[in-house]
Amino acid sequence: MYDELRVPPRILLGPGPSIANPRVLKAMTTPMLGYLDADFVDVMDDTVALIRQVYGTQNSLTFPVSGTGTAGMETALTNIIEAGDSVIVGINGYFGGRIAEIAERCGAHVTPVHAEWGNIIEPEQIAEACEKVTPKLVAVVHGETSTGILQPLEQIIDIAREKEALFLADCVTSLGGQPIEFDERGIDIAYSCTQKCLAGPPGLSPISFSDRAVEVIQNRKTKIQSFYLDATLLAEYWLGDSRKYHHTVSMSMIYALREALRVVMEEGVSPRYQRHERNAKALIAGAEAIGLQPAAIENHRAPMLTTLLIPDGIDDVTIRKRLIQDYGIEIGGGLGIFAGKAWRIGLMGDAANEQNVLLVLNAIETLLIEFGYKVDTGTAVSAVAAVYQNS
Ligand SMILES: Cc1ncc(COP(=O)(O)O)c(C=O)c1O
Numbered sequence: 222m223y224d225e226l227r228v229p230p231r232i233l234l235g236p237g238p239s240i241a242n243p244r245v246l247k248a249m250t251t252p253m254l255g256y257l258d259a260d261f262v263d264v265m266d267d268t269v270a271l272i273r274q275v276y277g278t279q280n281s282l283t284f285p286v287s288g289t290g291t292a293g294m295e296t297a298l299t300n301i302i303e304a305g306d307s308v309i310v311g312i313n314g315y316f317g318g319r320i321a322e323i324a325e326r327c328g329a330h331v332t333p334v335h336a337e338w339g340n341i342i343e344p345e346q347i348a349e350a351c352e353k354v355t356p357k358l359v360a361v362v363h364g365e366t367s368t369g370i371l372q373p374l375e376q377i378i379d380i381a382r383e384k385e386a387l388f389l390a391d392c393v394t395s396l397g398g399q400p401i402e403f404d405e406r407g408i409d410i411a412y413s414c415t416q417k418c419l420a421g422p423p424g425l426s427p428i429s430f431s432d433r434a435v436e437v438i439q440n441r442k443t444k445i446q447s448f449y450l451d452a453t454l455l456a457e458y459w460l461g462d463s464r465k466y467h468h469t470v471s472m473s474m475i476y477a478l479r480e481a482l483r484v485v486m487e488e489g490v491s492p493r494y495q496r497h498e499r500n501a502k503a504l505i506a507g508a509e510a511i512g513l514q515p516a517a518i519e520n521h522r523a524p525m526l527t528t529l530l531i532p533d534g535i536d537d538v539t540i541r542k543r544l545i546q547d548y549g550i551e552i553g554g555g556l557g558i559f560a561g562k563a564w565r566i567g568l569m570g571d572a573a574n575e576q577n578v579l580l581v582l583n584a585i586e587t588l589l590i591e592f593g594y595k596v597d598t599g600t601a602v603s604a605v606a607a608v609y610q611n612s
Contacts, residue, residue, distance in 0.1 A: 235553035238416035239569035248480035271482035278403035284459035290393035293412025293426030304328030311342035315367035344376035364394030369528035420570030510604035
């Protein structure tokens, strides 16, 4: 016999999943309804309306994709791209690379626009690439979780618009933690996830397509290659007066997302964004006070994910193991070229609070001292306190 499932308590301060809101977990225990039950359709409608609110969009084609952020990425790219299309992808981290990889699998000619990890993609770089190719789509990552960069979007959107290209923003890490302003900024396609700043479990990817993007999908010459992720078929299930079965959605995840979005709207989007900013500022102040340098350039740091360069002589894995063992705290290791070189500390959704900032800094400081790193005990906490007193 196997024992009843029990997992140890964890304070999830990595790149996601973040700590799930208890209201969201409770919503998941709601009984199942049939996938076309009129009462379930009401829940679906609420969920779509709430997704629109948090994205800041009136887009009709808005729904949660079954699957995690990568499913949203695949949905966006599979529906828009046809073989031979030209796509420009900003790559300044791991997830920009994933967009390029999937776009290529869709048959696109990808023009990568590289920037160093920890830097933003400069609009001039996109403009330059647009001189060489005529893109159907320009894609960037809004919150690059591998580096902690929050990519400015406005100028790149203007450039894409000028070239009559669609603009895609990966909002997997940013939705619920920073403004997306989908319509105001003129984004054409964005997708996200449930397990980061929305403080839910992983499992859905809220996606939205502008009318311009819908027109592109409608004018495709070739069939959308994926049945499961075909937005035109999914629209017949998620939207409109007469719903049609497409696949059996996860009721529990939809209950969870609806509740997660309700929590966001109850807090208010602006106070929520400010809370993320204030706590990230405190985290960085504390980290810098003990000599840990952020890997992302100043003024472009994503408040929900801070990357810190690991000091010479300190072993990444040992510290992360001890954080879990001694404190029950999970932080992330580096991805790609940052593997072994940077830690990723997420303050996402519910987890973005003063207690967690103090806890994680205090724990890291204590362990660093134990492993011979020179710092006065309590330095981080004093720097953090100064930030909270002044903001
Ligand atoms: C910016 C970004 N895009 C895409 C993904 C992929 O999302 P998932 O792991 O939920 O499939 C992630 C995951 O961390 C991410 O941070």
